[in-house]
Amino acid sequence: xxxxxxxxxxxxxxxxxxxxxxxxxxxxxxxxxxxxxxxxxxxxxxxxxxxxxxxxxxxxxxxxxxxxxxxxxxxxxxxxxxxxxxxxxxxxxxxxxxxxxxxxxxxxxxxxxxxxxxxxxxxxxxxxxxxxxxxxxxxxxxxxxxxxxxxxxxxxxxxxxxxxxxxxxxxxxxxxxxxxxxxxxxxxxxxxxxxxxxxxxxxxxxxxxxxxxxxxxxxxxxxxxxxxxxxxxxxxxxxxxxxxxxxxxxxxxxxxxxxxxxxxxxxxxxxxxxxxxxxxxxxxxxxxxxxxxxxxxxxxxxxxxxxxxxxxxxxxxxxxxxxxxxxxxxxxxxxxxxxxxxxxxxxxxxxxxxxxxxxxxxxxxxxxxxxxxxxxxxxxxxxxxxxxxxxxxxxxxxxxxxxxxxxxxxxx
Numbered sequence: 001x002x003x004x005x006x007x008x009x010x011x012x013x014x015x016x017x018x019x020x021x022x023x024x025x026x027x028x029x030x031x032x033x034x035x036x037x038x039x040x041x042x043x044x045x046x047x048x049x050x051x052x053x054x055x056x057x058x059x060x061x062x063x064x065x066x067x068x069x070x071x072x073x074x075x076x077x078x079x080x081x082x083x084x085x086x087x088x089x090x091x092x093x094x095x096x097x098x099x100x101x102x103x104x105x106x107x108x109x110x111x112x113x114x115x116x117x118x119x120x121x122x123x124x125x126x127x128x129x130x131x132x133x134x135x136x137x138x139x140x141x142x143x144x145x146x147x148x149x150x151x152x153x154x155x156x157x158x159x160x161x162x163x164x165x166x167x168x169x170x171x172x173x174x175x176x177x178x179x180x181x182x183x184x185x186x187x188x189x190x191x192x193x194x195x196x197x198x199x200x201x202x203x204x205x206x207x208x209x210x211x212x213x214x215x216x217x218x219x220x221x222x223x224x225x226x227x228x229x230x231x232x233x234x235x236x237x238x239x240x241x242x243x244x245x246x247x248x249x250x251x252x253x254x255x256x257x258x259x260x261x262x263x264x265x266x267x268x269x270x271x272x273x274x275x276x277x278x279x280x281x282x283x284x285x286x287x288x289x290x291x292x293x294x295x296x297x298x299x300x301x302x303x304x305x306x307x308x309x310x311x312x313x314x315x316x317x318x319x320x321x322x323x324x325x326x327x328x329x330x331x332x333x334x335x336x337x338x339x340x341x342x343x344x345x346x347x348x349x350x351x352x353x354x355x356x357x358x359x360x361x362x363x364x365x366x367x368x369x370x371x372x373x374x375x376x377x378x379x380x381x382x383x384x385x386x387x388x389x390x391x392x393x394x395x396x397x398x399x400x401x402x403x404x405x406x407x408x409x410x411x412x
Contacts, residue, residue: 010113010154011054015041018161019280022273038089039108046281046318048105048171053149055082056113058122066116074114075127079138079151082110086149087141107174110151127153128189134181145182150174156190163194165250168283168317172206173197199239204230207285207316214314217358246284249295253287256294256384263383275388278363283317293325294369294382305329305371308336320362320391324352327369341368342385349389354402361391 008016015021023043029035030042041052057078059070086108114125129151134140142148152160164170176197180187187193197203208227214220229238257279264270271279293311300309308329315321326348328338341348349364368385394402 010056011041011111014154014158014161018158019165019167020161022277022280023167036089036093036106038092043167045167045171046278047168048107048174050107050109050171050174053082053086053108053110054113054154055085055110056115057081058115058117059125060117071114071116071125071127074125075112076137078112078114079110079129079133082112082151083138083140083149086110090147105171105175106146107171107178108147108149109157109174110149111154111157112151113154124155126155128156128191129153130188130190130192131181131184131186132188135184140181142182142184145178148178148181150177150181152190159191160194163198163247164284165254166283166287167281168206169203172203176202198243199236201231204285206283210314210316210319213319219314219356246288249288249291250284253291256382260384260386271386275386278321279365279386281317282315286313286316289313289316290323290325290367297327297369297371300327306331307334308341310336318362320359322352322356322361322364324349324364324366325369326366327371338368338370338385341366345387346389349387351402353389353391354394354399356391357394357399360393364389364391 015024020043023045025035025042025044029044030039031037035042035049036051039051040054043050043052055078057074059066059074061070090108112127114127116123116125134151140148140151160173161170164173173194177190177193179185180193187196204227208223208231211220211223211227215222226238226242229235230242261271261276290313293313297305304327306329308331309327311325311327313323313325315323326336326341328341329336331337332339334340345366345368349366352364353361366387366389368387370383370385372381372383373379374381
């Protein structure tokens, strides 16, 4: 959907300038039998599908002042149009189907854009939707939670995806918003609900659940104290500080990923699209923990910097995803020099895979971290390289072989 003057529409700009562009389904995919037809945009994430309806309305007037009642009526009219359209599409798509159940969550989101046109000037109407609006003005069908249409203003939704930065956290918020509607919780606006979500235990529950799973299989001793603290009462200061830390660290992590993808694209060896999607989809908490490992480089000994060292992390969003961070040794002859790791990353990942067999992990990532100092400026540049290997079940003989090799390495 392109504006008549050939410029991108506000909806297209929102997609182009965010992570949504990676997950936008082409028309050929949308038309498949398992997809709902008739929606304006469809996004396929690893753990959810998002169907988007858009609606733009313009209030044309020659008067210098616009009454609040006119804006209110325009907003109500626009929302009712979306509710009606979604109801028709949902009924059409589910008619004759034995089941509408999906393997992963499905979200239906409506976005509205309201404007005032006075002569040749166009003004955007800033607006949001609180729970009272849907309870009294435009009543949503809340009988079936899976088919609820969640309506946001375009401006608010842009802010939401900017703040959350990842598909996994967006999906978590959409579930939180939908549950709030169905359970008729009071909130004044979507922005207010977002702030409450980011400072609530719900936001950290996925990370806690993953750590509990890792404890069950013996890979962790306990859940991180700062995560457990989010479950306690009266933790406003802790939540505020942790939320700010997540925003800062996840932005730095994104810059490292973005720098890597640009470098590889320029040399004609881009990262596979599926791999980029997995990396970008990681939760803000996972990004923060990975970034904390990188920032801790300033505290390690000079010997570790010379020889290189390894740190391990896991995804706090998806159980079964393991990260191996290799900090390249500055000594070119070290076992963990950049040259050596680039040549042996497959064996290094396979060895970790051999150690994590009960249960078998889904993905292994080796993240090579390189720190280089610029003599002229005195600044230190950080670059990362990423290698990936899917988890695989090994035979007992192969596991014994790798166990023996690991023992020999320890003895040497």
